[in-house]
Amino acid sequence: MPVASEYLPLAAPNRPTIAIGLEGSANKLGVGIIKHFPFDPSKRRRPAAEVLSNIRHTYITPPGEGFLPRDTAKHHRQxxxxxxxxxxxxxxxxxxxxxxxxxxxGPGMGAPLQSVAVAARTASLMWGKPLVGVNHCVGHIEMGREITGATNPVVLYVSGGNTQVIAYSHQRYRIFGETLDIAVGNCLDRFARTLLIPNDPSPGYNIEQMAKKGKNYVELPYTVKGMDLSMSGILAYIDGLANEIFSGKPKYVSDDSQEEITKEDLCFSLQETIYAMLVEITERAMAHVGSQQVLIVGGVGSNERLQEMMGVMARARGGEVFATDERFCIDNGIMIAHAGLLAFETGYRTRLKDSACTQRFRTDEVFLAWRDD
Structure with a gap:
């Protein structure tokens, strides 16, 4: 395993515990503070956590540009x-x-991860407080479960760097399906650059707003391979269409139509295609594990059309969809504080010598000592 740790006796199981969380795996820098209350034997559960602070600052680049690791790390340090x-x-x-x-x-972009890790180590040493390293993906899942109340859902984790369908079993989050190349958020972000769509507040959000104005569906490659999916071919195909339009070669809705395909049509078609792919593999995972719940987490999870399409599928199966708004879907510090505090309360600590970041830290590598259901 890439991340080492140790378990120590519980610090203070009979009083509220408080954690600060620092997130900086991509272009969002987040800091959150959360309070957990002791387990309530009469209700056989822990009371809902209290969010004390959850703030974020985003590194935004000009339209048509992505964010480089070096520049993003500089933003986080600043x-x-x-x-x-x-x-x-x-x-x-x-x-x-x-x-x-x-x-x-981890996982995430190396330089931004390291810059925030340095800040966390510094705070740990200055304040004399234990350090807890957190898996970014597990942070999303645990925050989603806490906010929505979902009990044991199939999780669709969709963000700029990750696309996975996950279900819990035997104290680990098992990956049932994932992208074979680029993540769904990365696909959307890169297409936004092609269209020179602004990055403020985020490329995916702006694509979503343009898609709402699209009227015509343009058929795109649909690439589902068992429980996995691929999006690089879809991106290459739709980029080609967009570049032809930009070069003055109009594309038409059909051979017998004089209606030209618009940028809004392309955004609409891209969303419909890749979200249908996500719904398909999520439904297959639900059938496999016998779950009636879907929890959508990650930055792309705040997309209203994805939630709508997933809801249609889930209701047809007699199930329901759980999702959060942008405060908890988009990368944030409170999810890291929450997941870290769950681990801390089981005795988990990250030794200073083991606090190096890793860009490839898989969801299923984390032992969930706080779950035994």
Whole structure:
């Protein structure tokens, strides 16, 4: 396993515990502070966590440009201290009130991950608090479960860097299907660059708004391979269509139509195609594990059309869909604080010598000591 750790006796199981979480695996820098309450024997569960602070600052580039790891890391280094101070002020706490410092240990972009890890190590040493490394994907799932109340769902995790269908079994999140090449969010972001769509507030959000104005569906490659899917061919195909339109060669809805295909039509068609692929493999996972719940997490999970399509499928199976808004779907510090605190309460600690980040830290590598259902 790429991430080492150790387990120590529980710190304070009979009182509320508080964690600060630092997230910076891509272009969003997030800091969150969360409070967990002790297990309530009478209700046989832990009361809902209290979000004390959840702030974020995004590195935004000009239209047509992505974000380079070096520049993104520079952004995180520039803003992380102020965000930590702001989070403490917003929560009304001091560093002495914090029980542990949690940080994203992977997966993600190397330089941004490292810059935030340095900040987390510094805070841990300055404050004399334990360090807890967190898997970014598990952070999304656990925050989604906490906010929505989903019990044991099939999870669709869709973001700029990850696309996975996941289900829980025997204290691990098992991956049932995933992208074979690029993630769905990366596909959307790269097409946004082709169209020179603004990156503020995010390329995917702006594509979603353009797709709502699309009237004509353009047939695109549909690439599902068992439980896995591929999106690089779809991106290459639709990029080709867009470039032809930009070069002055109009494309028409059909051979016998004089109606030209618009950028809005392309955005609409791209969403419909890749989201249909996601719904298909999610439904297959639901049938396999016998679940009636779907939890959508990750930045792309805030897309209303994806939620709508997934809802149609789930209701047809007598099930339901759980999703959160952009506060918890898009990368944030509170999800890292929450997942880290769950681990901390089982005695988990990350030793300083083991706190290096890894860009490839798979969801199913994490032992979920806090789950035994």
């Amino acid at each position: 803003f992380v201290v102020n965000l930590v101070k702001q989070a403490l002020k917003e929560s009304g706490l001091r560093s002495a009130d914090i029980d542990c410092v949690c940080f994203t240990q």
